Amino acid sequence: MTDATANTMKVKLKIKRFDPAESGGKTWWQDYEVDVHPDSTVLDSLIEVREQNDGTLALRCACRASICGSCGMKVNGSAKLVCKTRVVDVAPNGEQLTIEPMGNQHVVRDLVVSLDTFFSQINRVEPYLQPSFVPESGEYTASNESMENLLTGMNCIMCGCCVSDCTVLEVDANFIGPAALAKAWRFTEDPRDSKRDERLKNLNDEDGGMWDCTRCMKCVEVCPKGVAPMDRIMELREAAIEAGNTNTSGYHHTESFYNSVKKHGRLDETRLAIDSAGWTNIPRLLDLAPIGIAAMRKGKLPPVFPHKAEDNKKVKDLYERVEDAD
Amino acid sequence: MYEHDVLIIGGGLAGLRAAVEVTRAGADVAVISKVHPVRSHSNAAQGGINAPLTDRGEDWKGHAFDTIKGSDFLADQDAVEVMSSEAGEAVLELERMGVIFSRDENGKLGTRAFGGQKEARTYFVGAITGSAILHVLFEQSLKLGLNVYEEWFVTKLIIEDGACRGVVSIDLKTGEMHTIKAKAVIIAAGGAGRVFEPSTNALICTGDGLSLAYRAGVPLMDMEMIQYHPTTLARTGILMSEAARGEGGYLLNSSGERFMQKVAPEYMELASRDVVSRAEQTEIDEGRGVDGNVLLDLRHLGREYIEAKLGYLQEVSVEFLGIDMAEQPVPVQPGMHYIMGGIKTNIDGETVVPGLYAAGECANVSVHGANRLGANSLLDTVVFGRRSGAHAVEYIKTVGDHSKSEEDIKSEKARIQALLDRPKGERVATVRNDMARGMTKGIGVFRDQASMEGALENLVNVKSRMDGFSVENKGKVFNTDLMFALELEFMVDCAEAVVAGALTRKESRGAHYRTDITERDDENWLKHTLMYKDETAENGVRVETSDVTITQWEPIKRVY
Numbered sequence: 001m002t003d004a005t006a007n008t009m010k011v012k013l014k015i016k017r018f019d020p021a022e023s024g025g026k027t028w029w030q031d032y033e034v035d036v037h038p039d040s041t042v043l044d045s046l047i048e049v050r051e052q053n054d055g056t057l058a059l060r061c062a063c064r065a066s067i068c069g070s071c072g073m074k075v076n077g078s079a080k081l082v083c084k085t086r087v088v089d090v091a092p093n094g095e096q097l098t099i100e101p102m103g104n105q106h107v108v109r110d111l112v113v114s115l116d117t118f119f120s121q122i123n124r125v126e127p128y129l130q131p132s133f134v135p136e137s138g139e140y141t142a143s144n145e146s147m148e149n150l151l152t153g154m155n156c157i158m159c160g161c162c163v164s165d166c167t168v169l170e171v172d173a174n175f176i177g178p179a180a181l182a183k184a185w186r187f188t189e190d191p192r193d194s195k196r197d198e199r200l201k202n203l204n205d206e207d208g209g210m211w212d213c214t215r216c217m218k219c220v221e222v223c224p225k226g227v228a229p230m231d232r233i234m235e236l237r238e239a240a241i242e243a244g245n246t247n248t249s250g251y252h253h254t255e256s257f258y259n260s261v262k263k264h265g266r267l268d269e270t271r272l273a274i275d276s277a278g279w280t281n282i283p284r285l286l287d288l289a290p291i292g293i294a295a296m297r298k299g300k301l302p303p304v305f306p307h308k309a310e311d312n313k314k315v316k317d318l319y320e321r322v323e324d325a326d
Numbered sequence: 327m328y329e330h331d332v333l334i335i336g337g338g339l340a341g342l343r344a345a346v347e348v349t350r351a352g353a354d355v356a357v358i359s360k361v362h363p364v365r366s367h368s369n370a371a372q373g374g375i376n377a378p379l380t381d382r383g384e385d386w387k388g389h390a391f392d393t394i395k396g397s398d399f400l401a402d403q404d405a406v407e408v409m410s411s412e413a414g415e416a417v418l419e420l421e422r423m424g425v426i427f428s429r430d431e432n433g434k435l436g437t438r439a440f441g442g443q444k445e446a447r448t449y450f451v452g453a454i455t456g457s458a459i460l461h462v463l464f465e466q467s468l469k470l471g472l473n474v475y476e477e478w479f480v481t482k483l484i485i486e487d488g489a490c491r492g493v494v495s496i497d498l499k500t501g502e503m504h505t506i507k508a509k510a511v512i513i514a515a516g517g518a519g520r521v522f523e524p525s526t527n528a529l530i531c532t533g534d535g536l537s538l539a540y541r542a543g544v545p546l547m548d549m550e551m552i553q554y555h556p557t558t559l560a561r562t563g564i565l566m567s568e569a570a571r572g573e574g575g576y577l578l579n580s581s582g583e584r585f586m587q588k589v590a591p592e593y594m595e596l597a598s599r600d601v602v603s604r605a606e607q608t609e610i611d612e613g614r615g616v617d618g619n620v621l622l623d624l625r626h627l628g629r630e631y632i633e634a635k636l637g638y639l640q641e642v643s644v645e646f647l648g649i650d651m652a653e654q655p656v657p658v659q660p661g662m663h664y665i666m667g668g669i670k671t672n673i674d675g676e677t678v679v680p681g682l683y684a685a686g687e688c689a690n691v692s693v694h695g696a697n698r699l700g701a702n703s704l705l706d707t708v709v710f711g712r713r714s715g716a717h718a719v720e721y722i723k724t725v726g727d728h729s730k731s732e733e734d735i736k737s738e739k740a741r742i743q744a745l746l747d748r749p750k751g752e753r754v755a756t757v758r759n760d761m762a763r764g765m766t767k768g769i770g771v772f773r774d775q776a777s778m779e780g781a782l783e784n785l786v787n788v789k790s791r792m793d794g795f796s797v798e799n800k801g802k803v804f805n806t807d808l809m810f811a812l813e814l815e816f817m818v819d820c821a822e823a824v825v826a827g828a829l830t831r832k833e834s835r836g837a838h839y840r841t842d843i844t845e846r847d848d849e850n851w852l853k854h855t856l857m858y859k860d861e862t863a864e865n866g867v868r869v870e871t872s873d874v875t876i877t878q879w880e881p882i883k884r885v886y
């Protein structure tokens with residue numbers, strides 16, 4: 001699409017390559033420089049590389065309009081849809097852009113990651129409407145507000161950006177992940193679905209379920225479609241508590257402490273507060289949780305998002321060594 | 327060894343709807359798709375899906391007539407009758423599967439207005455209708471445990487004793503080639519927008535399905551009918567849905583005049599797409615444009631309304647051009663959007679080759695004729711996707727064992743190896759761009775004998791370079807470079823059929839508007855053009871014609 005006569009802009013890219021053909025695979029960084037139209041997106045630049053420079057570069061893209069969900073990758077360390085990212089916004093002064101495949105998913109080649117991780121997470125939430133009856137004819141009656149409410153979830157294009165940057169998934173592959181939980185929310189909120197209680201109970205009880213999120217905000221930051229998975233997770237938690245899901249086996253103070261430190265190398269105090277209120281102490285929790293969450297979402301409380309200790313990996317290794325020694 | 331009763335090429339709306347139907351009938355079915363199903367281009371549909379809801383007393387004939395008038399009387403009326411009369415149930419069924427269609431105050435489905443139609447009968451989900459429906463059909467496929475060969479690329483149909491018996495394909499993740507045998511194959515491989523540049527279509531819309539059928543001896547019908555959408559975003563070519571006008575948006579020229587007044591005083595901005603695109607192009611050509619564009623103005627709708635009803639459009643406008651539509655009009659221009667032409671089928675999706683079906687944008691039933699109404703394509707995909715699936719289930723009962731032959735995979739392996747072994751030559755992208763720009767130039771909103779001959783000349787040049795390009799990537803895993811080369815070959819077939827159809831039709835009808843013959847000619851041209859691949863014919867195409875089916879609506883002059 002570049003017009004040689006129009007004014008162009010130089011884009012400098014440093015791309016992480018991976019070739020699985022070499023024994024065990026070979027990873028390297030490669031620099032490229034291309035001339036594109038000044039309004040170009042990062043995707044336009046990558047296509048220019050692929051088409052005019054290096055046909056071996058592999059990446060996925062299709063719609064060029066932030067709707068198909070193909071083009072998630074890391075730009076300067078954080079996951080983005082590159083078709084929606086204009087070069088001037090990420091490299092205003094012609095800085096070199098660092099492009100890598102998304103995180104927390106297995107790399108197939110160059111910027112292409114396997115879709116298995118993402119879709120197996122989605123599959124865990126029985127991601128389809130389960131109504132109690134199907135009308136013989138016509139449609140379900142539902143208010144427009146209740147349908148518009150679901151748009152937030154339906155806007156998800158399954159790009160995987162949130163999964164890529166989720167800090168819990170980094171250390172706990174069993175976590176169901178932000179996109180799957182947002183998908184689950186889309187069904188628990190749907191007035192036509194009859195499995196709300198079961199869904200909430202499963203996500204409440206399940207290992208790696210809704211309580212594993214540490215509210216690090218990353219998914220909200222990187223989601224290109226305003227799904228704000230963490231907010232959906234908080235709503236799931238509220239709903240789970242409201243539905244009476246408090247009597248589960250685990251989640252006592254110690255476990256919570258253990259898990260939190262293992263995952264973050266630091267304590268998640270809010271989570272600890274809720275956990276140690278005791279899972280049978282329903283009135284107390286009902287008092288605490290929604291208020292705290294609502295206040296936090298409105299920014300009224302200083303956020304208590306757990307930030308990972310610098311050397312998270314060391315903490316995790318430490319735990320694993322202790323566990324192994326058992 | 328891979329074997330199924332029914333194999334469906336394509337995981338978009340047509341393909342998934344067909345797959346649901348076959349699964350429900352208890353047959354063994356698989357979908358093969360070069361991208362993950364939710365990446366299919368159906369996700370890009372914004373505005374909505376049309377349906378007269380007969381269960382509440384709407385008359386489907388109103389929709390049928392609007393469709394036929396929109397088609398400039400080139401649609402086959404028996405096919406339109408099927409589509410319009412089955413539309414209501416098709417859309418209601420999508421709702422029952424889980425689509426979150428917008429509602430009215432009684433909690434029933436609510437509508438928005440769309441172009442070329444007397445009544446508002448377009449059902450929608452914000453400005454993400456296609457995505458919302460595709461994701462729900464994908465959910466259903468998970469529920470049903472559908473087999474999906476995802477990121478597998480079909481290179482050839484297997485035809486034995488005149489019937490279709492499967493496909494040859496490449497698993498992109500490993501680079502290995504495989505035969506998948508089937509008793510029936512449904513092509514639901516989408517459109518061919520990338521034959522043109524620019525286009526609103528995704529980079530994957532390369533006409534593979536059309537070419538696969540064409541190479542197997544099936545005619546492509548009315549390929550000259552290319553829809554230019556009136557509102558594509560300046561420079562990027564990204565679509566700004568017709569919903570923008572359906573919700574009340576204006577089109578303005580450089581002096582702020584609503585120029586549609588001059589050509590469609592009754593329908594104004596909501597006249598049929600071909601009519602609006604020509605009006606815009608005329609403004610631009612006669613110097614009343616704004617840097618080669620006209621303006622789409624939504625300011626009077628107010629920010630709240632824009633964000634609630636047209637959120638995705640606002641997002642695109644801000645992200646790609648930095649324009650807030652509540653404050654400023656956006657520059658738009660006509661852009662290649664849809665191909666009305668396609669694989670000739672009957673109302674059950676059958677082609678002339680037994681066991682081979684087609685549905686969706688790649689097929690031509692024909693319900694869109696010379697100009698498709700907005701929001702009729704999604705309808706086409708689900709109605710004829712379902713019908714193809716249902717018919718294929720019956721057909722396979724008449725077929726014996728799977729084919730045993732390994733001929734096709736051998737020859738395909740050799741062909742592809744030869745492509746990889748070529749000495750360094752031109753880049754695929756260079757050849758593709760030359761082809762696509764030439765097509766837009768010659769077969770545009772307006773065309774004439776000279777421009778179409780120019781397109782042909784350009785195409786002849788492109789074809790002469792098809793042995794000279796090379797594939798740089800020799801690796802196996804995710805070799806998209808190889809895929810782009812194979813796609814280019816598919817696109818050139820489509821381009822060939824488009825140009826042949828355009829040069830054949832000596833009249834103006836719908837999207838085929840010739841400035842040298844400006845009138846519709848029902849006496850001689852109330853006909854379909856049929857393009858057959860034929861190496862012995864001039865330019866490799868043999869063109870035949872066939873009559874249009876008229877049931878109850880005699881052609882009248884088209885005024886909006």
Ligand SMILES: Cc1cc2nc3c(=O)[nH]c(=O)nc-3n(C[C@H](O)[C@H](O)[C@H](O)COP(=O)(O)OP(=O)(O)OC[C@H]3O[C@@H](n4cnc5c(N)ncnc54)[C@H](O)[C@@H]3O)c2cc1C
Pocket residue numbers: 335336337338339340341358359360361362363366367368369370371372373374375376455456478479480481514515516517526527528534535565567663664685686687688700701702703704705707
């Ligand atoms: C921007 C945009 C907006 C639109 N808005 C509307 C609208 O509001 N209303 C409306 O009615 N219509 C709209 N349309 C048109 C409509 O979206 C499409 O015509 C329709 O969705 C096509 O669906 P399909 O199932 O036929 O094909 P697609 O959804 O394109 O699916 C094609 C499938 O075939 C597969 N495939 C292709 N080639 C191969 C191969 N070689 N091997 C394996 N698999 C292959 C692909 O992977 C894909 O899964 C719009 C179109 C565009 C471009």
Ligand code: SF4
Pocket residue numbers: 162165166167168169177178212213214215216217218219220229230233
């Ligand atoms: S907020 Fe929760 S789900 Fe989102 S990225 Fe952080 S840990 Fe993951």
Ligand code: SF4
Pocket residue numbers: 155156157158159160161162163178179182222223224225226227228229
């Ligand atoms: S929630 Fe957002 S980031 Fe995550 S997959 Fe969906 S669209 Fe992508």
Ligand code: FES
Pocket residue numbers: 060061062063064065066067068069070071072081082083084
């Ligand atoms: S290319 Fe489709 S989301 Fe970026």
